[in-house]
Amino acid sequence: MVTFTLDGREMQVEPGTTILQAARSVDIGIPTFCYQERLSISASCRMCLVEIEGRGKLEPSCATAVAEGMVVHSHSDRVVETRGDMLEILLANHPLDCPVCDKGGECELQDTVFEYGRGDSRLRDPKRVFRNRDIELNQVIVFNANRCIQCQRCVRVCEEIVGDVALGTGERGLDSEITGTGNSLKDCSHCGNCIEVCPVGALMSIPYRYKARPWDLQRTETICGMCGTGCSLTVETRDGAFKRVKSRFDTGLNGELLCAKGRFGFDAIDGGNRIREPMVRRNGTLEPVSWDAAIRFLADKVHEVRGKGRTIRGQISPRQPNETAFLFQRLMRQCFKSSEIHSSCRFAGLRTPAAVEALAETAGRLASRSPLETVLQADCIFLLGSNAAEENPVSSYLIRAAVRGSFNRLLVASSRPGSLDSLAAATLRLRPGHESQLLAALTGQAGVADPAMAEFCAVAAPVVTQAESIALLIGTEFLRTVEAAAVLQWVSASAAHFADHGKRVQLQFLFDRPNQLGLWEMGCLPGILPGWRQEAQRPHSADGGPGLHYVLGADPAAYRSGGFAQNNDCLVVHAAHMSRTAEHADVLLPAPAFGEEEGTFTSNEGRVQEIRAIRPPRFSGPEPGQVFGLIAGALGQDLGPCKPAPLGAVIAAEIPGFGAFDAEGGAAVSGAKKTGLLPPVSTTGGKAARQHYLITGDGLFQSGQLSGRSRCLSGLTGGAYAELNPGEGWAGPEGSLVRISANGAGFTVPLKVNPGFGDGAVFIPEWYLARHAGCVGAGAEYPVTVEVELISPEG
Amino acid sequence: MSAATVATIKQALASQVQEAAARYPTKRSAIMPTLELAQQAYGVIDGTTYQAIAELLDVPEIWVFEVASFYTLFDRKEMGRYHLQLCTNVSCMLAGAEELLEELRMHLAAEGPHEGLFSLSAVECLGACDKAPVLMVNADYIEDITPAKLEVLLAALEREAKAAEEGAA
Amino acid sequence: MSDLVLLRNIENPDAPEIAVYESSGGYEGLRIVLRDFAPDQVIEAVKSSSLRGRGGAGFPTGMKWSFVPKDSGKPHYLCCNADEGEPGTFKDRILMERDPHQLIEGMVIAAYAIGANTAYLYIRGEYGLSIRQCEQAIAAAYAKGYLGKDILGSGFDLDIHIHKGAGAYICGEETALLESIEGKRGQPKLKPPFPAVAGLYECPTVVNNVETLACLPHLFRRGVEWFTSIGPEDGPGPKLFCFSGQVKRPGVYEVPMGLPLGEMLEVYGGGALSGRFKAAIPGGVSAPMFPESGFDVKMDFSSLAAAGSMLGSAGVIGLDESASIPRVARRITEFFSHESCGKCTPCREGLTWAAKILRRIEAGEGAPGDVAQLDMLCGSIFGKSFCALGDGAAWALGAALKHFRHEFEALIPAQAQPVQEMRLW
Ligand SMILES: Cc1cc2nc3c(=O)[nH]c(=O)nc-3n(C[C@H](O)[C@H](O)[C@H](O)COP(=O)(O)O)c2cc1C
Ligand code: SF4
Numbered sequence A: 001m002v003t004f005t006l007d008g009r010e011m012q013v014e015p016g017t018t019i020l021q022a023a024r025s026v027d028i029g030i031p032t033f034c035y036q037e038r039l040s041i042s043a044s045c046r047m048c049l050v051e052i053e054g055r056g057k058l059e060p061s062c063a064t065a066v067a068e069g070m071v072v073h074s075h076s077d078r079v080v081e082t083r084g085d086m087l088e089i090l091l092a093n094h095p096l097d098c099p100v101c102d103k104g105g106e107c108e109l110q111d112t113v114f115e116y117g118r119g120d121s122r123l124r125d126p127k128r129v130f131r132n133r134d135i136e137l138n139q140v141i142v143f144n145a146n147r148c149i150q151c152q153r154c155v156r157v158c159e160e161i162v163g164d165v166a167l168g169t170g171e172r173g174l175d176s177e178i179t180g181t182g183n184s185l186k187d188c189s190h191c192g193n194c195i196e197v198c199p200v201g202a203l204m205s206i207p208y209r210y211k212a213r214p215w216d217l218q219r220t221e222t223i224c225g226m227c228g229t230g231c232s233l234t235v236e237t238r239d240g241a242f243k244r245v246k247s248r249f250d251t252g253l254n255g256e257l258l259c260a261k262g263r264f265g266f267d268a269i270d271g272g273n274r275i276r277e278p279m280v281r282r283n284g285t286l287e288p289v290s291w292d293a294a295i296r297f298l299a300d301k302v303h304e305v306r307g308k309g310r311t312i313r314g315q316i317s318p319r320q321p322n323e324t325a326f327l328f329q330r331l332m333r334q335c336f337k338s339s340e341i342h343s344s345c346r347f348a349g350l351r352t353p354a355a356v357e358a359l360a361e362t363a364g365r366l367a368s369r370s371p372l373e374t375v376l377q378a379d380c381i382f383l384l385g386s387n388a389a390e391e392n393p394v395s396s397y398l399i400r401a402a403v404r405g406s407f408n409r410l411l412v413a414s415s416r417p418g419s420l421d422s423l424a425a426a427t428l429r430l431r432p433g434h435e436s437q438l439l440a441a442l443t444g445q446a447g448v449a450d451p452a453m454a455e456f457c458a459v460a461a462p463v464v465t466q467a468e469s470i471a472l473l474i475g476t477e478f479l480r481t482v483e484a485a486a487v488l489q490w491v492s493a494s495a496a497h498f499a500d501h502g503k504r505v506q507l508q509f510l511f512d513r514p515n516q517l518g519l520w521e522m523g524c525l526p527g528i529l530p531g532w533r534q535e536a537q538r539p540h541s542a543d544g545g546p547g548l549h550y551v552l553g554a555d556p557a558a559y560r561s562g563g564f565a566q567n568n569d570c571l572v573v574h575a576a577h578m579s580r581t582a583e584h585a586d587v588l589l590p591a592p593a594f595g596e597e598e599g600t601f602t603s604n605e606g607r608v609q610e611i612r613a614i615r616p617p618r619f620s621g622p623e624p625g626q627v628f629g630l631i632a633g634a635l636g637q638d639l640g641p642c643k644p645a646p647l648g649a650v651i652a653a654e655i656p657g658f659g660a661f662d663a664e665g666g667a668a669v670s671g672a673k674k675t676g677l678l679p680p681v682s683t684t685g686g687k688a689a690r691q692h693y694l695i696t697g698d699g700l701f702q703s704g705q706l707s708g709r710s711r712c713l714s715g716l717t718g719g720a721y722a723e724l725n726p727g728e729g730w731a732g733p734e735g736s737l738v739r740i741s742a743n744g745a746g747f748t749v750p751l752k753v754n755p756g757f758g759d760g761a762v763f764i765p766e767w768y769l770a771r772h773a774g775c776v777g778a779g780a781e782y783p784v785t786v787e788v789e790l791i792s793p794e795g
Numbered sequence B: 001m002s003a004a005t006v007a008t009i010k011q012a013l014a015s016q017v018q019e020a021a022a023r024y025p026t027k028r029s030a031i032m033p034t035l036e037l038a039q040q041a042y043g044v045i046d047g048t049t050y051q052a053i054a055e056l057l058d059v060p061e062i063w064v065f066e067v068a069s070f071y072t073l074f075d076r077k078e079m080g081r082y083h084l085q086l087c088t089n090v091s092c093m094l095a096g097a098e099e100l101l102e103e104l105r106m107h108l109a110a111e112g113p114h115e116g117l118f119s120l121s122a123v124e125c126l127g128a129c130d131k132a133p134v135l136m137v138n139a140d141y142i143e144d145i146t147p148a149k150l151e152v153l154l155a156a157l158e159r160e161a162k163a164a165e166e167g168a169a
Numbered sequence C: 001m002s003d004l005v006l007l008r009n010i011e012n013p014d015a016p017e018i019a020v021y022e023s024s025g026g027y028e029g030l031r032i033v034l035r036d037f038a039p040d041q042v043i044e045a046v047k048s049s050s051l052r053g054r055g056g057a058g059f060p061t062g063m064k065w066s067f068v069p070k071d072s073g074k075p076h077y078l079c080c081n082a083d084e085g086e087p088g089t090f091k092d093r094i095l096m097e098r099d100p101h102q103l104i105e106g107m108v109i110a111a112y113a114i115g116a117n118t119a120y121l122y123i124r125g126e127y128g129l130s131i132r133q134c135e136q137a138i139a140a141a142y143a144k145g146y147l148g149k150d151i152l153g154s155g156f157d158l159d160i161h162i163h164k165g166a167g168a169y170i171c172g173e174e175t176a177l178l179e180s181i182e183g184k185r186g187q188p189k190l191k192p193p194f195p196a197v198a199g200l201y202e203c204p205t206v207v208n209n210v211e212t213l214a215c216l217p218h219l220f221r222r223g224v225e226w227f228t229s230i231g232p233e234d235g236p237g238p239k240l241f242c243f244s245g246q247v248k249r250p251g252v253y254e255v256p257m258g259l260p261l262g263e264m265l266e267v268y269g270g271g272a273l274s275g276r277f278k279a280a281i282p283g284g285v286s287a288p289m290f291p292e293s294g295f296d297v298k299m300d301f302s303s304l305a306a307a308g309s310m311l312g313s314a315g316v317i318g319l320d321e322s323a324s325i326p327r328v329a330r331r332i333t334e335f336f337s338h339e340s341c342g343k344c345t346p347c348r349e350g351l352t353w354a355a356k357i358l359r360r361i362e363a364g365e366g367a368p369g370d371v372a373q374l375d376m377l378c379g380s381i382f383g384k385s386f387c388a389l390g391d392g393a394a395w396a397l398g399a400a401l402k403h404f405r406h407e408f409e410a411l412i413p414a415q416a417q418p419v420q421e422m423r424l425w
């Protein structure tokens, strides 16, 4: 510990602490512009200068480490006067157009001038003016150079955290200007973090432009509904209408960071075609009915189906809150006497009991319930089977921030290339399902035949061996494959193996949906009760499809390979929006959209976080939990409390330790696990010539149905494409096409060349496959083998 | 320059760039030498050049632009056959450089449009203050400039350019 | 003139030839070093020579080298600062054009001392002839085994690469120079860490000026005692001074340090061009000027520092009675504002405002209060900017305002209205 004196107060701090950090820890305010936690230190704005006794010059507190016996004055006359000077010369060139500036009212320059500024100036010569019109750098970011104070926070966040290097600085001296290539942003993820960190109104959001004044907005603190990273969102509305999303700098999970989906996708709340009233299919057409009638109809169907001895199947969307999920499985198990509860139509690999059991072991028991940022402090970060850069962007930003400057910590093995590849000590393109091969090789339990994998292991093995702690970050793509069970078993075995070798191992999944973990924890899995308890009686799988299919929020028809069967007696769709599945429904029940309901989501970290409504649901009637209660009632049963508040106690009682979270670091995987027989590693994947395997998933602007309803994100997504690496010889011109076919059916999409892809892999975004190309994916196992034909535009 | 495309620039510079890059442990370091090579080859550097260099060195394009716009010797505008760079820093100023600059401006303006013959810039200290005022004509230093000397020089350059054009025709 | 050291070959047009250089004792210093000295002993010898850097800051060279860690496990780099951009300075150019091997030999010695196998010679892009001469000298040195693998059979390897600047005075600042070699905008970097610990590519790096390095061959050929016998005790050795501005005999001269400024201007500069001197800048435009009344200041590192200025780059600019100090101050301030890298607030914003006000005063559009405004700007910049560019600019302008305030005030029209303080809101 270092002892020093700050403004007359003696303090003890860790060695290496800066004066600024020490001051902020005791609420001594020192103004800053260029400083920002998480970013490299710039020390260029000179707002934070303080006086250190014995040193002639003022020193930047953001960059000066405390030394033993130092005496610091952060509010001496000289210091306060200097702040006034800096502000005076900053304002001399500033346009002072606060009345029409979007930042007015929440501007750091304004606030700092309010506190330290002199309020007058004799600098009366003409101001520097870059230009009279703002530049739209892309579809979401607009730039006003005149207001910029050159703090470079945007440039640093873009390069150091997001990894895009889209923004930079042109010219020099007083002409220095933030810009992208040719006044637009090449390689931009549209995350808007530059807007968020801009202290003034220089970088602004186009969707929010001139929409409101900050002081007129109502704020609702909630959680992003896009992916499992679970970033905090502040949703701002005016008169009930959505205006914008901001991140929560000081208190929010992941601070200032959001990705494009989180920051620009919330307008989805106003998109889509709403289901506004209950409907029942009579004589082939859906007719509006009363809630009573709909529920009675449904109860009758349940009787009828059960009478015939057929099963009832439940399908719940991983965007439903824990409370709804808990009641849903209760309805299914208690009233429908069924354990056939599924929560992601995409994870076909979870249909076997072995896979479900292995999932319970890994996600339920081994996964660390602690902040990702503390997990990331490990010596080695192993990103396995995850396309985090696209599907969990903010998690990937955190990984980038964690490994910055240390190039020997990160290992990446994934099906798709991503922005983290360049930071990794070793990178491997892996066919989904082959994760077990890699783990077996890396733990020395099997040899490697594949040369690329061998090369990866040669670099990765020493990194793993030398690490005292390992963070295992596991993606979900392999859950779509038939190898899901094997991979999960190898994951837990490997974790135990590393732990046995004296390493501190922490494991976390990177789910691409916001409440995937929560749903499973609530028991929305066949054969798994709330709290990951095994269910005594095994669900019998339904041959020939279930008699009744209750779909909550999901759209299985969009994923034909996902076990959606149409040959059922009754399809119940309970959802906010019309969908492919809803078109076939026999019973249609309205539900609140994301943003209209309360409850909790469980993030990938295991953190149970509250989601809040920004407005009442756009329909009249009971919310899903209450609907379940009514259905139970119609069947002569009692489901218990159906409102979130009392329900919390019920959940807590049934799941001991629900919501337990170790903010300090969390437990590590303990070794010496039963070494049961591990499944043999799969050896599939010898591909025939000209054959590719087709992988899919979300992109930077897509997250399933929800993102599709966002106008802003849809505008960024662009058209369909097939992404692959055509190999060295390919010199096809831009505008080339690809024909993808399987079993005689096929379609043609534009080619996107990406040399980062592995041999034989072709990626097509899931939203496109779901909407247009079911023909290729139908019924087949993942990844689908397809024929790929490259077509030059000339023919 | 108009004919150059990203592909042709890449092809033309590839081997020289490789040589330059070999002098440094990172490719980013070769941005400055590569910009210089491009400028020598094409006279001016622009968006196409940035892209070509970014691809040649496998660096973000914005890095290339950042560097190109920070350093004054990179010409982002087409320059005349002769780029006249007159030092106006203190020692040269004391020797009449600011007055010479005015004269040069007037002279060039009075001669009418020179069709790419001369470009004029006032520059900072060229490190030849003992021979003030100093003028750089393209890469060459011309020292102890006086109005009379200047007149002779401009006439000579004009003749040289004319001869070169006739020779080419 | 026979006792010239750095300029001993100045009159010989063939000095850049390696054979000519060798015939005057060239590369003997290097031979001695590689034969008789371990790297540590080289550093010790340089320390005991009290050699101080000739680039501007006058930092003791041996001490700078000794900060390089011995077992960093990383490559080490030597960078020679030949970005010479300080107005009034042209000594490094003369050294490179007329006697490039002297520099190359010095670089090999320095690289050997700090354990660098790669050195970059950063020459400003305008110096075409210097670049060509150094390129040829480097090629010749490789051919003769003074560069490359196993130099003179010592087992020591060194490659020297030239990195050309492209028009940015700030790249003379050592951390900006390193950024520039890394292919970035030439903006200074935060210190600590100092380059000796984490410099070029985050590796231990020494940056030295051309003249500093050019001293080394002589130091090792003729010995520490010889070296310390030249000039003042706390910063001895041969030294070049550049004379320009309103002097009769502008040029580079090798002059013992410690002579009074006035005497130097008369004896070497040849006296004022017209009438008397009014003032002089002792060490490039960053160094505060002296009015004639201060001409007895001794021209060495410590005396100039004690007198509130600096030896800087030893670019002496004479200003005679015909010079307008506000005009000189305006031009200097414009220079710094043009060369400001734009990183820190006070330098980027403050200097441009100062230049605007100075231009206005010069044009007869000044107003009472303008000079006080300039004082305020100098105060906001000096000691508060990120690097020494801003400091130097404010320091230089401050001196002009202090010694020649009346000249500024005289330009403000008598009838001009005082500037009103402008309420901002
Ligand atoms: C704005 C600025 C410009 C500088 N320009 C030069 C220069 O052109 N040449 C130089 O050798 N040193 C220059 N310096 C000093 C260098 O930062 C550094 O101190 C010097 O190169 C170290 O070499 P030395 O120890 O041999 O003197 C400059 C410093 C500043 C702040
Ligand atoms: S990373 Fe995921 S949770 Fe965070 S903002 Fe993006 S989509 Fe939302």
Ligand code: FES
Binding pocket: A031, A032, A033, A034, A035, A042, A043, A044, A045, A046, A047, A048, A049, A060, A061, A062, A063
């Ligand atoms: S916050 Fe310290 S200099 Fe900007």
